[in-house]
Amino acid sequence: MNPVQQKTTTPWSRRGERIMAVINRDPRTAPHGTRNDAILAVVLAAAGVCLALTTDQSRRPDALGWALLLAAYVPIVWRRRHPLPVMAVMVVLVAPYHLLDNNHGAVVPASCVALYTVAVTGRPLRTIATAVVVLGIIVTAMTAIDPHQALSLLRVSGWVIATLFFGVDVRYYRQYVAAIVERAERAERTREEEARRRVAEERLRIARDLHDLLAHTITLIGVQTSVAAHVLAADPERLDRETVAKSLDDIAETCRAARGELRTTLEVLRENDSADGRGPLPGLDGLPDLAEAARLAGARVAQSVSVQQAPPAVGAAAYRIVQEALTNAVRHAGPEPAVRVELYEEQGALLLSVTDDGNGPAPGGTPGFGLVGMRERARSVGGTLDAGPRAAGGFEVTAVLPLNATGEPTAMGEGTG
Known part of the structure; x- marks a missing residue:
């Protein structure tokens, strides 16, 4: 026309x-x-x-x-x-x-x-x-x-x-x-309410991912820095250069790992054209690295993992729960805590348990978002999570995650970017 x-x-x-x-x-x-x-x-x-x-x-x-x-x-x-x-x-x-x-x-x-x-x-x-x-x-x-x-x-x-x-x-x-x-x-x-709900869920997911990443990394760096400072201040005349160098190398390695994971998270957030919008999710194969990072921070970690495969969403939820539980143990359980991580399958569900022999969080401390995030991750795959002090002393985190959960994570869990 x-x-x-x-x-x-x-x-x-x-x-x-x-x-x-x-x-x-x-x-x-x-x-x-x-x-x-x-x-x-x-x-x-x-x-x-x-x-x-x-x-x-x-x-x-x-x-x-x-x-x-x-x-x-x-x-x-x-x-x-x-x-x-x-x-x-x-x-x-x-x-x-x-x-x-x-x-x-x-x-x-x-x-x-x-x-x-x-x-x-x-x-x-x-x-x-x-x-x-x-x-x-x-x-x-x-x-x-x-x-x-x-x-x-x-x-x-x-x-x-x-x-x-x-x-x-x-x-x-x-x-x-x-x-x-x-x-x-x-x-x-x-449609507007659905869009607002998706935005709120996405913000919650991003906040949870950043919390899991930064809280874990900062805790490890803090512990390793304290070790180096202790070695430097304990006896300056008999300085153990090898121990100080190892602590600094551990800090540098932790920073490199955190930087890589943060880069991956930011790349995912920028991928607006991808149908999935999410890179490879952390899974059960990453648990040994978490245990090793906790050992570098001074914890004595024992692992018993009898589950080799799990749906991606369940594996990612288990990885994040173990990561947060180890972070809390390193932060609150005292020096050189004994931590035991167990994962096994029973009646079509992944049973997860992380226990330590420490004293737990200090009374009157500022509450964080770690326990809330762990419970949300368990609920995102249809599971449940309990956390609290043990009768015999220490702290325990247990979770039941159904293995028949969908292989694609939900927006409340490891959702799409």
Whole structure:
């Protein structure tokens, strides 16, 4: 379509949109309704006067007829707010006008508008009752004037019925359009809520990943730095350079590993075009590295892993839970804690246990997000997790992770980036 065609068709399309908006809108909620109805009453009254003047001299209204005719158009101003009272007033004014055998067509515009308003704003039962009353009055008036005017009676009754049916059709059409709009708005709200939920879950997942990575790494670096500082301060004259060098090498290795995992996490977050949006997930094969990192921090770790394979989501959840449990043991269990990690399969589930012989977190300490994150990771694959002090001393973390969980992690677990 060229620009000339666009210029010639755009006004028509806009005018059509305005007309459809007027048709679809409930007349009771339209803006400036009273003002518009006042203008409509004046226009219809002018049309009624023209109809009355075009008839022969014998059928033109007299003074009383003109008064009744013009008065019949006045209630139209309030037709939107009070359709039934307006219809009643209209009947009271029109009935004597017809009985005086004035021009019957002059009041047709006012009658049709009043009937249409009742039909388009009311229930079908009310519309039927209005039709019966109006037709009864018309039949009575016409038979009182001239019992032989059957053709005129049929014509007037047809206009009344047609006007009422048109109003009912418009009412149902507006209800249909309103239902479509409501469904569309409801679907849009559902999409917005789903988008907000996904954003919240993604933020939670990112926060959990960063917590697992940084808390574990910072704890190990802190312990290794404390070892190096202790060696330097214990006996400066007999400095054990080999021990200090080993501690510094361990710190550097921990930093390199953390930097690599952080780079992987950031790359995943930047991959917006990938359908999966997630790199290889950590799994059960990474548990020996976690144990070795904890040993470098001074913990005495014993592992018993009898499960070789697990769904990716379950393996990732187990890896993160063990990582957080070892981090807490190194941080809170005291110097050189004895930690035991056990993973085995029983009744279609992966059972995980991490215990230590330390004292647990210090009373009154600032609560962290480690236990919350571990429970969320267990729930993300349909599992459960318990954590707390042991009766024999120390702290214990146990988890039950179903092995029939989906192989793709959920947004609450190792979700997509």
